[in-house]
């Protein structure tokens with residue numbers, strides 16, 4: 383098999399892994415420049431916040447496991463291929479020199495055993511770092527079940543590592559990926575977290591000590607392949623942030639690309655649900671929310687019609703409307719339509735004068751959504767509702783954002 387065919391097979395097979403940002407769209411080249419259609423390049427963010435393009439590829443799609451949701455599973459009839467570590471290192475350097483990419487995102491199916499696969503990944507990283515003198519960004523997926531020493535070795539060569547949790551409950555993991563176990567997934571995650579902390583301490587003592595995954599670890603969860611609810615998903619994500627200091631959890635709407643009795647009846651990826659989960663995740667990571675603020679046993683799923691912050695506010699109308707001239711920063715950022723930038727602008731501006739709706743407009747603060755939850759100088763300009771459902775329906779109908787997001791994700 384020639385290299386071009388391997389590239390076609392193994393970039394296409396990598397497109398379902400979203401633990402680095404997505405890589406392709408349905409836009410086709412009709413005779414102009416570029417292509418958003420082909421998989422192969424994805425984007426990530428470096429430690430200093432730069433967006434960098436990465437070659438996104440699998441080492442191999444030959445797998446010993448049979449995960450029900452995966453196009454690469456052992457029983458699948460799709461074309462199989464494997465790169466040598468030298469081929470991947472050469473591709474990375476050649477694409478880098480042509481300015482196509484700035485780094486590599488390498489994942490792999492499990493060939494022969496977790497340890498064997500990890501050794502192949504390590505070999506790629508070693509060739510790049512030591513033979514090719516490549517200092518660019520490398521993100522690799524570690525293989526659950528691999529030896530701790532291999533995890534440590536790989537982590538000392540690359541910038542970011544992801545270990546995919548795959549499914550939000552142990553029950554669904556057992557059902558859909560019976561060869562995998564939470565123990566095998568959590569153990570390396572914990573090790574990576576420990577090694578990162580160890581490395582931080584070493585760095586304080588010896589500036590020259592080598593870095594260990596300086597861009598942190600991430601994970602991925604598949605949404606909608608099993609019967610779990612959003613409470614299961616967000617509780618799992620919160621645990622990953624709290625206990626393993628994950629930089630980010632990625633969510634991937636299940637694409638029913640393979641036939642399986644266990645996922646029968648799922649006809650399309652739940653993209654809007656995935657989008658709402660990303661919004662809820664954002665609230666956990668940046669706005670001080672906890673899963674229990676947003677979801678509970680009585681309401682275990684996110685409202686698809688309105689975003690989770692608006693939904694939370696409507697469920698807590700006893701604390702609204704909030705007076706903008708008095709609310710704390712933490713209160714302000716919980717108001718739908720007010721983010722961190724607006725909250726800072728409000729806090730700064732009110733040091734000099736009491737704010738009015740006009741002064742908010744002068745500060746270029748839109749109150750289109752927020753006005754339903756705030757008082758400004760004692761005045762309310764929002765929708766006059768009789769009960770929470772009234773406001774919920776009003777927000778759902780008037781939320782242009784909802785329609786934009788639907789079309790954005792509806793490809």
Ligand code: SF4
Nearest residue numbers: 445447449452455491
């Ligand atoms: S381990 Fe499971 S998810 Fe990963 S490539 Fe193999 S079958 Fe697919």
